[in-house]
Amino acid sequence: MKQTGGSEAGKRRAGESAAELPSDGEVVGLGTGSTAAHAIRALGDRVDAGLDVRGIPTSFQARQLAQEAGIPLTTLEEATVDIAIDGADQVADSGALVKGGGGAHAREKFVDADADRFIVVADPSKLATSLDYPVPIEVLPDARRPVADAVRAAGGDPTLRVAERKDGPVVTDNGNLLLDCAFGAIAEPDALAATLSAVPGVVEHGLFVGLADELHVGSDDDVEVRPVESAD
Known part of the structure; x- marks a missing residue:
């Protein structure tokens, strides 16, 4: 059921845009999936350049990518999440999401829910007026x-x-x-x-309701940043 629509350029732009948000000393929730992977790699580049953050991965895949990118890791037992960056299979106009195409939504949800800010990264193919994805x-x-x-x-x-x-x-x-x-x-x-x-x-x-704070939608040419007004 894994959905991989949208261009790689759009996914990369969305992920790289969100990866610019974490600041020194923050704990970052690291999402799972192709768009979140771009964010992890970009965050790793910032760590290599001197950014002091720690990550909490949401899956085996995210953990591997973070380790390869040189991001120091921690756990929810040891830290709270300042900002989480994650993708979605579908995003409604209301900000409600369907996640879980990669099967990691249980861990994604408790990491994303713990975050002070939850940033959703997506390409236009994931947007919908209302949810209808399985x-x-x-x-x-x-x-x-x-x-x-x-x-x-x-x-x-x-x-x-x-x-x-x-x-x-x-x-x-x-x-x-x-x-x-x-x-x-x-x-x-x-x-x-x-x-x-x-x-x-x-x-x-895989229904994520009232959790998202901001949406970064990447296209081949640009990134649109949208606040999610319905976030709790």
Whole structure:
């Protein structure tokens, strides 16, 4: 289900724009995905030039990239997040997001929610008037069937995410399974988020509501910076 639309130039511009925001002494949440990867590499260049920051990665991929870029790392046990930089699979006009195409949304959500500022990096292909992208749900393996039933009761169509180069399902960094759940147009993402969060066996869902503070949209030629007025 990983979405990779948009040009590399646009992704790079968005990531590099957000990477200019952290200041000396800050702790930075490091998101997962192709656009966030550009931000991590650009932040590494700033660290190499003397910037004093520490990063908290949201996935194995983000950790590897940060280490390669020379960014010192820490954990949520040791620090709070000043600014998080992360991508999205879809961004609504309201600022609500769908995340989880890379299967890292559980860790992304608690890092992004801990941040004083959450910066979303995206290209125009991710923008939408309202959300309609399938919502990933990380589930405990033994709870797959009852969670799928609850998704259907909520109007969704769940599909177990299957690995591309091995037999069997995708397994997250946390050792769980993923259900990609199509709901069609999501008129009230906050209400659906509350419904999904209440289902036993759900580790985390990919609806991010009221978390984003600023959106950096990169094109081939420029970056548009938009404040998200609905952020809590």
